[in-house]
Amino acid sequence: MAEYRWNQADLAAAYDRDASRVHPRYVDVQDAILNELASGNEPIHGTIVDLGGGSGRLLERVLMRWPEATAVLVDQSQSFLDLATARLAQYPGRATTHCLRLQDDWREVIPVPVAAVISTSAIHHLLPDEKRRCYQKCFDVLRPGGVFLNGDEVRDESEAEYRGHVERWAAHMQQLIDTQAVSPAMADALRGWQRRNVEQAGQPRASGDDCHETAASQLAYLRDAGFVDTAVVWQRELWSVLRGRRAN
Numbered sequence: 001m002a003e004y005r006w007n008q009a010d011l012a013a014a015y016d017r018d019a020s021r022v023h024p025r026y027v028d029v030q031d032a033i034l035n036e037l038a039s040g041n042e043p044i045h046g047t048i049v050d051l052g053g054g055s056g057r058l059l060e061r062v063l064m065r066w067p068e069a070t071a072v073l074v075d076q077s078q079s080f081l082d083l084a085t086a087r088l089a090q091y092p093g094r095a096t097t098h099c100l101r102l103q104d105d106w107r108e109v110i111p112v113p114v115a116a117v118i119s120t121s122a123i124h125h126l127l128p129d130e131k132r133r134c135y136q137k138c139f140d141v142l143r144p145g146g147v148f149l150n151g152d153e154v155r156d157e158s159e160a161e162y163r164g165h166v167e168r169w170a171a172h173m174q175q176l177i178d179t180q181a182v183s184p185a186m187a188d189a190l191r192g193w194q195r196r197n198v199e200q201a202g203q204p205r206a207s208g209d210d211c212h213e214t215a216a217s218q219l220a221y222l223r224d225a226g227f228v229d230t231a232v233v234w235q236r237e238l239w240s241v242l243r244g245r246r247a248n
């Protein structure tokens with residue numbers, strides 16, 4: 001079986017360097033998550049878990065902003081985890097990283113209960129049933145009042161709107177490839193995204209593909225898992241931040 005694309009060291013390095021150019025809303029999604037975390041009545045303290053946390057850029061911002069917080073990063077790619085470990089070393093004793101798939105029982109490595117579970121651009125790689133099981137695990141590890149926030153690629157209810165968002169992002173990727181603004185490893189990854197989402201649009205998805213689902217479907221999964229206060233708290237083009245809260 002082909003190696004999962006996220007496990008290549010050169011792609012991990014390229015994503016760490018270039019994500020904010022490749023993903024036009026990369027920083028906006030992070031900002032929306034931080035704003036939502038900050039909107040509670042209490043200061044953030046305790047553990048924040050980042051699922052598919054990659055090279056640790058979002059947790060770096062969390063630890064910088066909330067000195068009472070600690071962080072747990074879960075990701076299946078050792079290449080990304082190596083970058084995250086190096087980045088988060090600036091906060092000694094406040095961050096741990098774990099090489100696990102979101103399909104695994106990552107609850108075993110989490111010091112429960114946690115204040116928040118966050119994620120960006122990772123959970124859409126899971127098939128519908130895998131998402132459901134993952135959302136259940138998120139609910140299980142949260143403390144009462146704790147929040148789950150997923151900033152991710154989300155399918156629009158309107159197929160035409162969705163296709164427009166996909167095609168505009170694919171065109172943006174093509175411009176980066178044509179102008180050699182990204183490394184060969186990133187260009188390959190972008191061509192893969194274009195192939196899966198433009199040329200093979202509508203074809204069945206396998207785990208690890210871009211398994212885009214609507215906000216309504218995913219908010220229903222969250223409610224089924226036990227979450228309350230479910231909502232889309234931010235949305236631009238292909239990206240939304242979905243929220244669920246564990247009741248007090």
Ligand SMILES: C[S@@+](CC[C@H](N)C(=O)[O-])C[C@H]1O[C@@H](n2cnc3c(N)ncnc32)[C@H](O)[C@@H]1O
Binds near residue numbers: 019056074
């Ligand atoms: C697009 S990158 C996003 C990284 C990071 N969240 C960010 O926003 O910078 C996708 C990340 O999800 C991770 N990932 C993809 N599928 C996963 C899975 N099934 N289990 C755990 N991590 C996964 C990849 O290893 C990679 O680090």
